[in-house]
Amino acid sequence: MSVTDAVIDVRGLTKSFGRFPALRGLDLQVERGQVHGFLGPNGAGKSTTVRVLLGLLRADGGTVRLLGEDPWDDVVPLHRRLAYVPGDVSLWPGMSGGEAIDLLGTMRGGLDERRRAELVERFELDPTKRGRQYSKGNRQKVAIVAALASDVELLILDEPTSGLDPLMEHVFQEAVGEARRRGATVLLSSHVMAEVESLADRISIIREGRVVRSGTLADLRGDTRSTVHAVLERAPDSRALATLHDVRLDGHALSATVESDRIGEAMTVLTGFGLTSLTVEPPSLESLFLRLYGDGAGAATSPAATR
Amino acid sequence: MTAAVGTARVPARRARGGATTGAAPLLAATLRHDGRRFAPWVAVVTLLSASSVLVYPWVFPSAASRLALATAVGANPAIGLVFGPADDLTTPDGFNAWRALALGGFLAALGAIFAVVRATRAQEDSGQAELLASGVLGRGSRLLAGVALALIGSLVLGTVACLVTVLCGGGWGPSALIAATFVATGWMFAGVAAVTSQLGSDARTASSMAVGTLGTLYLLRGVALSLDAPAWTSWVNPMSWTVETHPATEAVWWPLLLTVALTAVLLAVASVLQSRRDFGQGAIAPGPGPARGRDTGPGRLAVRLNRGLVVTWSVAFVLLGTVFGFFATSVTDIVGADPAVRQVLAAGATSPDQLVSAFLVTILSLLGIIAAVPGIQVVLKVRSEELDDRVEPLLATALARPRYLAGNVLTALATSTLCVLVAGMVLAGVASAGDVGVAFGDALLQAVATVPAVWTVVAVSVAVVGAHPAVSLAAWLGVLASFGLTLLGPTFGLDDWVLGISPFWHVPNVTAASVDLTGLLWVTLVTAVLLAVGFAGFRRRDLAR
Numbered sequence: 001m002s003v004t005d006a007v008i009d010v011r012g013l014t015k016s017f018g019r020f021p022a023l024r025g026l027d028l029q030v031e032r033g034q035v036h037g038f039l040g041p042n043g044a045g046k047s048t049t050v051r052v053l054l055g056l057l058r059a060d061g062g063t064v065r066l067l068g069e070d071p072w073d074d075v076v077p078l079h080r081r082l083a084y085v086p087g088d089v090s091l092w093p094g095m096s097g098g099e100a101i102d103l104l105g106t107m108r109g110g111l112d113e114r115r116r117a118e119l120v121e122r123f124e125l126d127p128t129k130r131g132r133q134y135s136k137g138n139r140q141k142v143a144i145v146a147a148l149a150s151d152v153e154l155l156i157l158d159e160p161t162s163g164l165d166p167l168m169e170h171v172f173q174e175a176v177g178e179a180r181r182r183g184a185t186v187l188l189s190s191h192v193m194a195e196v197e198s199l200a201d202r203i204s205i206i207r208e209g210r211v212v213r214s215g216t217l218a219d220l221r222g223d224t225r226s227t228v229h230a231v232l233e234r235a236p237d238s239r240a241l242a243t244l245h246d247v248r249l250d251g252h253a254l255s256a257t258v259e260s261d262r263i264g265e266a267m268t269v270l271t272g273f274g275l276t277s278l279t280v281e282p283p284s285l286e287s288l289f290l291r292l293y294g295d296g297a298g299a300a301t302s303p304a305a306t307r
Numbered sequence: 308m309t310a311a312v313g314t315a316r317v318p319a320r321r322a323r324g325g326a327t328t329g330a331a332p333l334l335a336a337t338l339r340h341d342g343r344r345f346a347p348w349v350a351v352v353t354l355l356s357a358s359s360v361l362v363y364p365w366v367f368p369s370a371a372s373r374l375a376l377a378t379a380v381g382a383n384p385a386i387g388l389v390f391g392p393a394d395d396l397t398t399p400d401g402f403n404a405w406r407a408l409a410l411g412g413f414l415a416a417l418g419a420i421f422a423v424v425r426a427t428r429a430q431e432d433s434g435q436a437e438l439l440a441s442g443v444l445g446r447g448s449r450l451l452a453g454v455a456l457a458l459i460g461s462l463v464l465g466t467v468a469c470l471v472t473v474l475c476g477g478g479w480g481p482s483a484l485i486a487a488t489f490v491a492t493g494w495m496f497a498g499v500a501a502v503t504s505q506l507g508s509d510a511r512t513a514s515s516m517a518v519g520t521l522g523t524l525y526l527l528r529g530v531a532l533s534l535d536a537p538a539w540t541s542w543v544n545p546m547s548w549t550v551e552t553h554p555a556t557e558a559v560w561w562p563l564l565l566t567v568a569l570t571a572v573l574l575a576v577a578s579v580l581q582s583r584r585d586f587g588q589g590a591i592a593p594g595p596g597p598a599r600g601r602d603t604g605p606g607r608l609a610v611r612l613n614r615g616l617v618v619t620w621s622v623a624f625v626l627l628g629t630v631f632g633f634f635a636t637s638v639t640d641i642v643g644a645d646p647a648v649r650q651v652l653a654a655g656a657t658s659p660d661q662l663v664s665a666f667l668v669t670i671l672s673l674l675g676i677i678a679a680v681p682g683i684q685v686v687l688k689v690r691s692e693e694l695d696d697r698v699e700p701l702l703a704t705a706l707a708r709p710r711y712l713a714g715n716v717l718t719a720l721a722t723s724t725l726c727v728l729v730a731g732m733v734l735a736g737v738a739s740a741g742d743v744g745v746a747f748g749d750a751l752l753q754a755v756a757t758v759p760a761v762w763t764v765v766a767v768s769v770a771v772v773g774a775h776p777a778v779s780l781a782a783w784l785g786v787l788a789s790f791g792l793t794l795l796g797p798t799f800g801l802d803d804w805v806l807g808i809s810p811f812w813h814v815p816n817v818t819a820a821s822v823d824l825t826g827l828l829w830v831t832l833v834t835a836v837l838l839a840v841g842f843a844g845f846r847r848r849d850l851a852r
Contacts, residue, residue, distance in 0.1 A: 054703050056850040076707045084703035090696040092612065093511070096596025106603045107704035128595035132432065132509060143700065156703075 007032050007154055007185040008053065012062035014209075015048055022048045024209040025062065030187055030202075035180055037200030038189040041293045045209040046189045047087070050158045053187075054084060067154060080109045083147035087159030087189075089139040091131030097142045098127030104146040116149035122171050136163035148175050155179060155186045161195060173198055193285045205292050213292055217285070224283035224291070225257035228266065233274030240269055252276075326582070328445035334452040337426055338459070344425070345460035348418030352411045352489055353468040359403035360477040373397045379637045380405070387533030389630055394556040400481035401555035403472065408485055412492030412549055413525055415464050419457040419493040420517040423500035426453030429510035431587050450581050454501050454574060461493025481554045488549035491566035495545055496521055498573025505580035508589035521546075545569055605706060605714030612692070613685050617722050620681040621729055627677065628730035631670050632737025635663065635745060663743055664818045667753050669793070672811040674730045675757040675764075676789050682723035682765035683782055689715045690776045693850060702850065712845045716769050716838065723761045727754055752817045759827050759834065760810035764789055766837035774844025785810075 008030035015023040023045045030036040040046050051057040052064060055071040055078070064071055069078050091100050098120075105111035120127055123141045134142065140163050147155060155176070161169050169192070176186060176199055190196050196203065197217065204214040213220060225245060232252050241247050243266045244256035258266045263280060270278070367373045377396040387393075391408030395401035427450055430436035436449060469486035473479055500517040507513035528546040530536070541547035551562040584590070610617075689712065692698050702708060731754020739747040768782035775781075792801070792809035806812045810833070813826030 051699075051850075054699075056699060056702060058847070058849060075702075076705050079703060080705040082703075084700065086696065086700060088696060089700070092697060095611075096598065096600075098598040099596065099600030102600030103603070103608065104700060104704055106600075107605075107701060107706045109705050127598040130593060130596050132511075133593065146700075 005032050006030060006065075007067055008036075008187060009065040010049070010053075010062065011064075013049070013052065013059055013064055014061040015045075015052060015057060015059055022209055023052075026206065026209060027211055028204055028214075030185060032185050033180065033183055034201040035176065035186040035188055035199045037196040037203040038187055038206065039191075039196065039203060039289065040206035044206045046206060047158055048209075049206070050084075050156055050187075050189065053156060055079075081152055082154040082156060083108065083150050083152045084156045085140075085143045085147045085158065085160040087162050089143040091134060091139050091142060093130065093132035095131050096128050097125060097131070097134060097138070100131065100142055101127065101146040101149070104143075105150055108150050108152070111146075111149045112151055116145065119145045119149055119175065122175070123168060137165060137168065140164055141168065144172060144175075148179060151182075153184060155184055157186065158189045159191060160188070161190070161192060169195065193289065197285050205289075207293065220288060220292075221260060221283055224288055225259050226263060226283060227281045228254070228256050228258055228263075228270075229277075229279045229281075230254045230270055230275060231277040232270065233276060236270075236273045240272070243269060326445040326447040327451055328448060329443055330445065330448035330451045330455075333439065333444065333448055334455050337452045337456050341422065341426060341456060342460070345418055345422060345456075345463070348414055348460070349464045349467050352407075352414050352464055353471045355411050355414070356403055356407040356468045356482070356485060356489075357471045357475040357477075359406045360399040360472055360482075361475045363399040363402045364476075367402075370397070376402075387529050389529060389626070392532065392550050392553060394553050398555060399476060400478045400485075403477060404481065404485055404553075404555040408488055408549060408554065409525070409528065409546075411468070411485070411489045412546070413521065415461055415489040415493035416496035416521050417518065418464065419461055419497040420500040420514060420521065422457040422460055423453045423497050424504055424510050424514040424517065426456055427501070428504045428507065428513045432510050437586070446582060447578055450501060450504075450578060453504075454497055454577075457497035457500070458494055461490045461497065464493060465490035480558055484552055484554040484558055484560065487560075487563055488552055488554070491549055491563050492546070494570040495566050495573070498570045498577065501577035502573055502580065505577055505584055506590045508587075508591060508593050512589070512591065512593070605701070605711045606717060607714075608701075609685070609688075609715045609718040613688060613718060613722065616681055616684060617725070620678075620722070620726055624674070624678065624726045624730040625733055627674060628733030629737055631674065631730070632734040633741075635667060635670065635734065635738040635750075636741025636743050663745055664749075664753075664816055667738070667745065667750060668814060668816050670734070671727075671731060671750075671753050671757045672760070672789075672793050672814060674734075674754075675727055675761045675811060675814075676786060676793065678723045678726035678730070679761050679764035679786055679789075681726060682719040682761070683768040683786065685715060685719035685722055686765065686768040686772050687779060687782055690772050690779050693776075698850060708846050709842055712769075712773065712842060716841070719765055719769070720762055723765055724758050727758055727761055730754070731757075749818050756817050756827070757811070757814050759830050760789075760814050763810040763830050763834045763837070766834045766841070769841035770837040770844070771841075772845075773841030774848070776848075 006029045008028060010026060010028040013023050013026040013028075014021065026045065026049060028038075028049070038046055038049070048057065052059050053066055053071055055075045058072055066078055067081055071078060091097070095103075101116065101120075102111070105116070119125075123145060125138065125141045125145060129138070131139070140160065144160055147157070157176075161172050164172060173195060176188070180186060186199075188196070188199060200217065202214070202216055203220060204211045205220075206212070228244070230253075232254060235249070235252065236254070238247075241256070243262055244258050247254065247256040254270075260282070267278075367376055373396060377393065380393045380396060389410065391405050391410070393401075393405045396405060427436075430439070430449065439449060465486040468489060469483050472482040472486070496517065499520055500513070503516040503520070504513045507516055524544055524546040528541070528544050528550065531540045531544065531547060532550065541551060545566065548562045548565050552559050580590070689698075698711070701711060731751050735745070735747045735750030735754070738745040738750055764785035767785035771779060771782040771784075789809040789811050792806055793811050796806045796809070796812075810830045813830050815822050815824060815826060
């Protein structure tokens with residue numbers, strides 16, 4: 001990755017609230033034109049990172065460059081080039097959704113009128129309702145429309161789809177895809193696995209204020225094993241099964257796990273015992289996250305953690 | 308046998324469920340969590356009533372001064388707008404009835420309205436009610452609990468006010484009757500709020516309707532009282548019923564029965580309306596808002612968010628200006644006769660002319676201190692918006708922090724200025740018409756001269772909210788200090804340097820032979836420093852923490 005082309009370049013970022021260290025040396029690089037998934041358990045420091053990137057919080061230590069500028073000192077020119085969707089949108093109770101979109105849009109420096117109308121349509125948003133009448137999902141839509149209707153280089157989305165129904169989630173994914181095709185860079189913090197899987201080019205996983213893994217989805221999957229379920233004609237001998245892990249043999253039915261790059265090898269071995277049925281599941285993103293979020297991740301199972 | 312019948316009945320009744328099932332535990336929980344929100348209302352009304360009997364003998368020690376007060380009040384039609392019946396101003400209890408009866412009832416009613424709306428409508432808005440309603444809870448239980456909270460709260464308010472007033476020297480009979488009128492007014496408006504909570508579709512609409520009703524009836528009562536309107540006008544207005552008790556003279560209790568009857572009727576209406584409406588809906592559906600926005604900057608946003616506050620306070624200052632204007636016309640009667648009052652309201656004046664102009668300076672300073680309140684509220688709104696996560700998305704746009712704060716601070720200063728000028732204009736109009744040697748121009752100029760001091764008090768809150776919002780209560784320090792020093796300072800004979808802490812001490816008397824403006828320059832310098840502290844702090848600190 002060439003550092004000069006990084007839209008977001010964070011190195012050794014630290015931030016404490018009182019005596020609680022929220023970020024303890026966070027590194028994050030996001031390349032231009034990519035959708036970067038930013039994942040981690042609750043309280044890991046995702047929103048704190050986002051707020052530092054937005055210049056709302058002041059970094060205690062480390063360097064933070066956003067589009068080549070400093071998020072604390074160059075707030076105004078920088079914010080003309082980015083848009084933000086918070087995870088918990090709070091609207092002004094007496095202001096209609098349409099007014100809120102226009103307010104945020106004008107303050108950013110203008111919206112694309114055609115796209116604004118189109119997004120309102122696609123998200124099935126009633127812009128004449130007042131802030132206090134919107135449901136959680138609809139408040140979220142207001143912020144999403146306001147952000148996506150502006151022509152910006154960088155979109156910072158902090159759990160943007162919390163509260164959206166699956167249909168709207170789909171519309172959101174399409175709209176973010178279009179933004180990427182326009183050349184926008186996206187930092188997407190999310191808990192929705194399907195969203196990350198379909199949108200993100202690269203992923204960083206944050207735990208306890210540090211990025212513990214970073215890479216493409218394939219990279220992260222690389223050292224996770226696929227699951228194999230097979231029914232065999234003959235019971236295999238244990239020496240032949242050296243390529244497999246977690247072997248459970250129930251008569252002729254075998255279940256085991258295998259490293260993703262040794263699947264072919266394992267198939268050859270199993271074929272020798274007469275395969276009558278076979279399923280191979282790639283590691284689900286969910287199991288990947290469960291493993292990476294859980295205690296002891298990073299240290300024991302991922303020596304290749306990028307730091 | 309009877310026991311068998313009894314046990315057979317209970318499950319049958321439980322299966323259908325009463326409209327008020329679960330009201331008792333809900334009320335207990337509501338009292339525990341929301342009960343203390345009634346405490347400020349209890350405190351303010353108690354202070355109002357008790358301070359009357361406490362201060363009276365001290366401010367009006369002689370029979371002559373008391374008669375002078377009675378004459379002045381009698382000659383002043385505007386006073387009735389705010390205060391109660393001036394039946395007998397020669398006793399502490401009569402003074403208390405005049406000062407506290409109407410105003411205390413008004414405050415008790417406000418407390419009751421907010422309690423009912425909070426426990427019913429606001430809960431539906433926040434979704435709390437949905438959680439409750441899904442439990443084993445009768446349809447009418449939430450309304451019942453909310454209303455009971457207001458009724459009990461009003462009762463506590465009356466009891467405390469009565470006891471403390473008696474302890475401070477009030478007579479048992481009059482104090483109890485005055486306190487009973489507080490309770491009665493609180494009860495009636497608990498009923499009104501219970502009805503408006505069924506009509507409006509959200510908490511804001513419901514409380515606006517109830518407070519609007521209260522304000523209108525209160526003013527009509529005042530107008531009827533000050534114009535000596537025909538008797539029937541006071542019998543059609545529930546707010547006048549409490550006045551008809553005349554606590555200090557005839558002490559009639561039976562008008563209170565009317566208030567209880569009205570409360571019962573209103574509650575019955577509310578419960579019928581409640582049983583017929585859908586959850587979360589009201590009779591008055593909210594209208595759609597505009598699909599497109601026109602607010603384009605932080606200043607216009609600040610104005611919009613504070614519109615209601617600005618309008619309400621402007622109306623209040625028209626009233627205050629009227630009342631103080633009439634005070635000014637009768638100032639020689641009230642103040643002239645009494646050295647103690649003169650000490651407070653017109654320190655240092657020797658001739659009648661000086662007396663009037665010194666009084667104008669004091670009265671406009673008081674108005675200025677009150678005018679700082681809406682300004683500080685606007686500034687504190689910055690903090691509450693920040694805590695509600697509504698500043699974050701704004702500052703994520705190309706809006707710089709200083710510009711955001713500047714929009715709000717300008718709105719705050721403009722609001723306070725508007726209030727002072729509105730009141731000053733009305734006051735000048737009323738006072739100059741009263742033939743006491745006050746020129747319209749002089750009075751208005753005096754109001755203008757007060758404005759810089761008001762800004763200083765508002766600037767204190769800017770410094771607090773900008774630099775150290777964790778102690779946002781400190782935003783009120785300026786008001787507190789100015790009020791204490793302006794009103795009590797002269798009486799206690801404090802040194803000039805102590806009095807000088809209040810910016811209002813530096814306000815020049817514009818009618819004086821040589822007007823000294825150096826004081827205002829210093830005050831403005833302090834304002835500038837405070838604003839600079841606020842802006843520097845707001846630029847440097849973490850937001851939404």
